[in-house]
Amino acid sequence: MARATAHPDHRLISSEDVQGTVVYGADNKNIGEVDHLLIDKLSGRVAYAVMSFGGFLGLAHSHYPIPWSALRYDPTLDGYRTGITEAQLRDAPDFSDDAWSDRSWESQTHQHYGASTYWD
């Protein structure tokens, strides 16, 4: 497991440290980890964390794209915290390789998770 950062009080975090960082849900339960990030080339904003959810059995996919704004870094946990639930993952808008070119899918996904978009 990668540590989210060697300097939890710093404003900046390395992409290498984000990858592998644990994500905690309700009751500080470890629900999965960040596999990698998806970055908007034009704006330079992180758009999604692609997460693996080892703890949630029976999900349709091994990895799910989660809006980056749905994760919040918590220095005390040395990981990310999210309010996303297993039920939300099961009901998430389905995705394919084309989803990334589909702003409509992106809007639905952000709305589904109650997350603010990375575009304006």
Next chain:
Amino acid sequence: MARATAHPDHRLISSEDVQGTVVYGADNKNIGEVDHLLIDKLSGRVAYAVMSFGGFLGLAHSHYPIPWSALRYDPTLDGYRTGITEAQLRDAPDFSDDAWSDRSWESQTHQHYGASTYWD
């Protein structure tokens, strides 16, 4: 060498694909590669690409933080293009672990490279 993206026409790029991607300078010369990214935790913006410059001999450091806005993805090269020169690297504001907490250093560095800041 990692490819910058398997889908050059997509808006989004994986952090795993950015790491190791070649950066080209003037005359399409390979001047180095992206080692990792530094991301602003609060805004979710990519702030810097930490680059290694194998082709530039005699630099003081093995890695340099380059403002992300100084790199532009070029699908035809399958890599990033930058106008940053060896002279700029040699004259860059010196950095240490404290630099990341120092907005003054960050301002100087962006100004030095003629790059727009990731904050407003």
